[in-house]
Amino acid sequence: QVQLQESGPGLLKPSETLSLTCTVSGGSMYSYYWTWIRQPPGKGLEWIGDIYSSGSANYNPSLKSRVTISVDTSKNQFSLKLNSVTVADTAVYYCARHHKNHDILTNYEAGWSDPWGQGTLVIVSS
Amino acid sequence: SSELTQDPAVSVALGQTVRITCQGDSLRNYYPSWYRQKPGQAPVLVMYGKNKRPSGIPDRISGSSSRKTASLTITGAQAEDEADYYCNSRDNSGEHMIFGGGTKLTVL
Numbered sequence: 001q002v003q004l005q006e007s008g009p010g011l012l013k014p015s016e017t018l019s020l021t022c023t024v025s026g027g028s029m030y031s032y033y034w035t036w037i038r039q040p041p042g043k044g045l046e047w048i049g050d051i052y053s054s055g056s057a058n059y060n061p062s063l064k065s066r067v068t069i070s071v072d073t074s075k076n077q078f079s080l081k082l083n084s085v086t087v088a089d090t091a092v093y094y095c096a097r098h099h100k101n102h103d104i105l106t107n108y109e110a111g112w113s114d115p116w117g118q119g120t121l122v123i124v125s126s
Numbered sequence: 127s128s129e130l131t132q133d134p135a136v137s138v139a140l141g142q143t144v145r146i147t148c149q150g151d152s153l154r155n156y157y158p159s160w161y162r163q164k165p166g167q168a169p170v171l172v173m174y175g176k177n178k179r180p181s182g183i184p185d186r187i188s189g190s191s192s193r194k195t196a197s198l199t200i201t202g203a204q205a206e207d208e209a210d211y212y213c214n215s216r217d218n219s220g221e222h223m224i225f226g227g228g229t230k231l232t233v234l
Binding site for chain 1: 168227
């Protein structure tokens with residue numbers, strides 16, 4: 001059973017770079033998408049971006065100028081870097097495996113994230 | 127802009143049926159995924175694709191989609207169903223994912 005675990009510093013100062021790693025255990029990273037999602041305290045979920053095992057990444061347009069997601073399949077890890085953080089970046093950061101599918105019968109697309117890591121709280125404060 | 131709209135809060139009497147909806151242009155040809163989140167816990171996938179449930183999710187939870195609206199229906203709501211529920215879809219560009227604002231379900 002695939003499990004994911006986030007790791008990284010929990011406290012940053014404004015203007016610093018947030019760096020988190022997600023370690024995948026119990027399965028291969030190949031042929032999957034891997035995603036980062038965050039949740040500010042008391043608020044909803046926000047998609048940060050995802051990366052395919054080949055290294056091709058997509059980012060939330062609102063964060064694109066500051067974010068980089070990378071993957072290291074040899075270590076079974078993928079990482080998130082977010083530059084120039086502010087207090088607005090304070091959130092619980094989750095990593096997850098993302099699936100994509102095309103239903104031939106209905107011509108509908110589908111996507112879903114499962115499993116998720118437990119999440120890690122990152123606080124940005126001066 | 128791409129958006130997914132959910133009712134902020136919904137309540138249901140114990141044992142009754144409740145429908146949680148998600149509306150957005152991107153749902154016309156996309157099955158959203160649904161997540162349940164309890165306080166202090168990570169979100170858990172409860173529905174994906176065309177009415178597909180992950181293992182461990184009871185069959186009293188079902189999903190449907192019609193045009194720009196997707197629904198998550200809980201039949202015979204239990205106390206353990208009380209949680210925040212989020213829908214997730216792609217945006218109109220098809221390249222990025224978006225979440226609905228979430229629905230807080232209260233079981234009375």
